[in-house]
Amino acid sequence: MNTIIETKQLTHIYSAGTPFERGALVDVDFSAYEGEYLGIIGHTGSGKSTLIQHLNGLLKPTSGQVLYQGEDIWSDPKRTRRTRFQVGLVFQYPEYQLFEETIYKDIAFGPRNMGLDEKEIDRRVREAAYFVGLRDDQLQRSPFELSGGQKRRVAIAGVIAMEPKVLILDEPTAGLDPVGVESILGNIRDYHQFHNATIILVSHSMEEVARTVDRLVVVNDGHIPFQGSPREVFRHGDELEAMGLGVPQMTRVFHRLRAMGVDIDPSVYTIQQAKAVLLDKLGRSKEVG
Amino acid sequence: MALKDITLGQYFPGHSLVHKLDPRTKLLAVVLYIVALFLAKSFVTYGVMFLVLALSIAVSKVPLKSILRGLKPVLFIAVFTAVLNLFYTPGTHVLVHVWIFTVTMEGVLQAFFMVTRIMMLITGTFLLTYTTSPILLTDGLEALLGPLKKVKVPVHELAMMMSIALRFIPTLIEETDKIMSAQRARGADFESGNLMQRAKALVPLLVPLFISAFRRADELAVAMECRCYHGGEGRTRLRQLRYAARDRLTLGFFLAITVLVGVLARFGL
Numbered sequence: 001m002n003t004i005i006e007t008k009q010l011t012h013i014y015s016a017g018t019p020f021e022r023g024a025l026v027d028v029d030f031s032a033y034e035g036e037y038l039g040i041i042g043h044t045g046s047g048k049s050t051l052i053q054h055l056n057g058l059l060k061p062t063s064g065q066v067l068y069q070g071e072d073i074w075s076d077p078k079r080t081r082r083t084r085f086q087v088g089l090v091f092q093y094p095e096y097q098l099f100e101e102t103i104y105k106d107i108a109f110g111p112r113n114m115g116l117d118e119k120e121i122d123r124r125v126r127e128a129a130y131f132v133g134l135r136d137d138q139l140q141r142s143p144f145e146l147s148g149g150q151k152r153r154v155a156i157a158g159v160i161a162m163e164p165k166v167l168i169l170d171e172p173t174a175g176l177d178p179v180g181v182e183s184i185l186g187n188i189r190d191y192h193q194f195h196n197a198t199i200i201l202v203s204h205s206m207e208e209v210a211r212t213v214d215r216l217v218v219v220n221d222g223h224i225p226f227q228g229s230p231r232e233v234f235r236h237g238d239e240l241e242a243m244g245l246g247v248p249q250m251t252r253v254f255h256r257l258r259a260m261g262v263d264i265d266p267s268v269y270t271i272q273q274a275k276a277v278l279l280d281k282l283g284r285s286k287e288v289g
Numbered sequence: 290m291a292l293k294d295i296t297l298g299q300y301f302p303g304h305s306l307v308h309k310l311d312p313r314t315k316l317l318a319v320v321l322y323i324v325a326l327f328l329a330k331s332f333v334t335y336g337v338m339f340l341v342l343a344l345s346i347a348v349s350k351v352p353l354k355s356i357l358r359g360l361k362p363v364l365f366i367a368v369f370t371a372v373l374n375l376f377y378t379p380g381t382h383v384l385v386h387v388w389i390f391t392v393t394m395e396g397v398l399q400a401f402f403m404v405t406r407i408m409m410l411i412t413g414t415f416l417l418t419y420t421t422s423p424i425l426l427t428d429g430l431e432a433l434l435g436p437l438k439k440v441k442v443p444v445h446e447l448a449m450m451m452s453i454a455l456r457f458i459p460t461l462i463e464e465t466d467k468i469m470s471a472q473r474a475r476g477a478d479f480e481s482g483n484l485m486q487r488a489k490a491l492v493p494l495l496v497p498l499f500i501s502a503f504r505r506a507d508e509l510a511v512a513m514e515c516r517c518y519h520g521g522e523g524r525t526r527l528r529q530l531r532y533a534a535r536d537r538l539t540l541g542f543f544l545a546i547t548v549l550v551g552v553l554a555r556f557g558l
Contacts, residue, residue, distance in 0.1 A: 058470050081476070089474040097471040099496035109493065113476030144500070158475060 003070075004198050005055055005087065005166055006031035010064035012050050024050040026222045027064070032166065032198050037189075039213035039230075040202045043244045047222040048202055049092075052168050055200075056087035085114050088164030092171045094155035095148060103129075103146075103154050104139040110162040128161035131194075132187050149180045156184070160191055167191060168200040173208065185212055210234070210248045210269045218245070231267040250274045299359075300422050306535065307349035307420045312429025314536040319417050321543040325550040326406055326413070331557075334550045335405055341546055342409055342416075351419045359415050360408060367404045374400040425528075427452040431521075432530055445521025453509070461502065468497050 012025040024047045032038050042048040053059040054066050057073050057080040066073050073083040091097070100106035107128055111121045129139060132153040138146075143154050156172065169188065173181040189212070192199045203209050209216060210230050217227040220243045226233050234240070234251045241247070247255070248269045254277075255266045264281055268274045302308075307315070322341070329335050346356065380395030418426070431448035438444050469479065472493045479490050 053470065056474060058473055081478075084474060084476055091467065091471045091474070094471065096501055097468055097475075097493075097497050099493045109477075110475040113478070162475070 001033040001036065003031045004034045004068070006067050007051075007054060007061075008065045008067065010051075010054060010066065011062050012047075012054065012059060013062045024222055025054075028222070028224055030217065030224060032200060035196045035198060037192055037199045037212065037214045038201070039209035039216045040200060040219060041204060041206065041209055041216065041245060042219035043204055046219045046243075048219040049170060051219060052089060052170060052200065052202060055166070055168060056089045057081075057083050058089070085110075085162050086164055087166040087168065088159040088162055090156050090159045090167070090169045090172060092174060093152075094159075094172075095151035097155060098143040098151060098158075101142060102140050103134065103143045106143050106154060107139075107157045107161050110158055114162060124161045124163060125157075128157040131160055131191055132157045133183065149176055152176070152184070153187070156187070163195065164197065165195075166198040166200065168202070170202045171204070172201070173203075173205075181208070204245070206246055206248045206269075218243075220245075230269055234269050235267045237266065299419065301351055301355065301419050302422075303350055303420065305348060305350045305420070307345065307416070309535070310420075310539060311530055311532055311536045312421050312425040313433055313530060314532070314539050315417050315421055316426075316429050316433055318539055318543040319413055321540075321547045322413050323410060325543075325547040326410055328547070328551045328554045329406075330402075330554050334553050335402065337546065337550060337553070338409060339405075341543075342413060345416055346412075349416060349420050351416065355419070356412060356415060360411060363407065363411055367407045370407065371400040371404045374403050423455040424452055427455070428526070428528070428530060445524070449521075457502075457505070460505070461498070464501055465494065465498060468494055 007028055007030045010025055010028045010030070011023070014022045014024055028047075028051065030051065040048050040051070050059065054061060057066070060074060068083050068086060071079065073080055098106050100109065104125055107125045108121050111124050116124070125139070126136070129136070134150075134153060134157065143151060146154065152172070156169070159167065167188070172184055172188065176184065185208075188199060188201070191197060201209060201213060213230065215228065216230050216233045218225055218233060218240070225239070225243075226236055234247050237247045237251060237255045246252075250271060250273070251266065251269045254264060254268045254274065257264050258266045262281075265277055268277050310318075322338075325341075326338055329338050346353065375392060375396050376390050378393060378396035378399045380393030382394035383391055384394060384397065385392040421429070427448045430451070431444055434442070434444045434448075473479070477490060477493055479487070479494070482490065
């Protein structure tokens with residue numbers, strides 16, 4: 001797999017040179033591969049938001065590099081701006097950034113800034129709206145008439161319409177009901193598959209990332225202590241708990257079983273896996289018994 | 290982002306004598322101080338005022354560095370006033386005469402006093418906001434303006450509005466920062482272009498900012514009404530303002546200084 005975006009010894013210090021100086025990231029080496037679905041987890045203040053804002057050039061590293069397709073994004077201003085379009089970033093609660101009179105115009109804001117022609121803008125707006133499940137007849141309405149969940153779809157469509165190669169979403173499901181959560185995650189998966197785009201999903205919910213991502217990066221205190229498949233990461237159950245992150249419920253049950261002396265693989269994180277492992281275990285026990 | 294560095298009515302918590310004074314005392318003392326400052330006209334009177342200011346700063350234990358940092362934004366105004374005074378004060382002792390510009394001894398003195406006055410004025414008021422929490426400050430204002438209620442001035446409402454406004458300044462700054470980042474991620478450009486383009490670029494920032502300010506106001510109003518807020522009528526306070534001996538002493542001191550400066554100025558000193 002090819003690396004699409006990476007950071008090399010990325011360090012970011014807020015308010016450098018004042019008494020309020022605070023290192024948010026320290027020598028972070030991070031990479032995301034082309035077409036993968038990556039999860040970033042970390043609790044509030046761990047540095048995950050600072051990390052993602054470096055990936056599309058909103059923050060400038062204090063030291064270290066950010067490479068997009070092997071090129072330093074800060075090497076010249078044109079490249080920085082281009083990277084912003086290639087690496088789409090959906091902030092937390094993005095519905096508060098809507099400003100246009102109609103949904104159509106709001107979604108078109110990004111593509112228009114890219115300098116595309118009207119025809120291409122129209123195609124992208126309609127396609128993005130389709131991805132997030134907005135109907136054509138809604139496009140001429142004001143975004144402020146919509147419900148909270150619908151507004152969030154419009155905001156996500158506004159970033160998708162730029163057709164970024166890398167789509168980063170910061171807690172896209174925060175504050176939504178379970179149906180809304182499922183539907184937004186479904187929309188993101190559609191975009192991932194249709195465009196073969198790299199998705200980076202930032203979350204603090206282990207359950208959510210465990211079900212959706214291929215690979216997981218844990219951010220804690222400005223460092224990346226663990227990364228790998230969810231199974232590998234959840235093996236560090238105790239360390240994760242110590243970071244205030246916790247593991248999915250299933251993993252916790254299995255860790256507990258193990259602590260009680262049952263010889264069982266503790267890296268399970270979905271009900272399906274749990275069922276398979278348990279059946280396997282019971283089957284073998286029967287043979288022994 | 291430079292937005293975070295804005296200091297507006299910044300408060301430095303502390304336990305000095307100045308911090309402990311009643312906010313009403315401090316407000317009155319600042320008023321007296323300003324009056325005295327405008328009465329001062331000579332080296333002697335300015336010297337007295339400077340000593341008073343230096344003493345107050347020393348007692349407050351606010352680091353000199355933070356006070357000087359606060360003065361930076363007004364430096365331009367001070368220099369501008371100084372230049373105007375330097376060239377436009379008529380006088381008899383001509384020092385330099387170039388083309389249509391004349392610099393007189395009176396002009397130099399006038400410019401010097403003007404800058405000193407502006408700087409001391411601002412430092413004095415800074416000391417008030419540095420040592421008084423915004424809540425106490427508005428409480429003090431409300432108490433001092435209390436008599437105006439008799440002539441139907443909504444003093445309590447004004448004070449409440451002021452404390453809410455102060456409370457939401459950092460929130461709004463943070464919000465601005467966030468929306469700016471979000472729009473920049475969609476390719477908005479706030480830094481380049483001519484004046485017209487820049488003004489237009491602010492629309493995607495200002496519209497969401499106003500909407501969220503209104504939303505916050507709405508939520509706050511509901512939260513206040515849920516807790517039975519109905520204005521100042523019959524409202525009691527957690528912190529009662531009470532004058533102590535130190536307040537009487539401080540007020541006496543500032544009153545004496547003002548009278549002293551006034552008398553000195555009267556005798557042409």
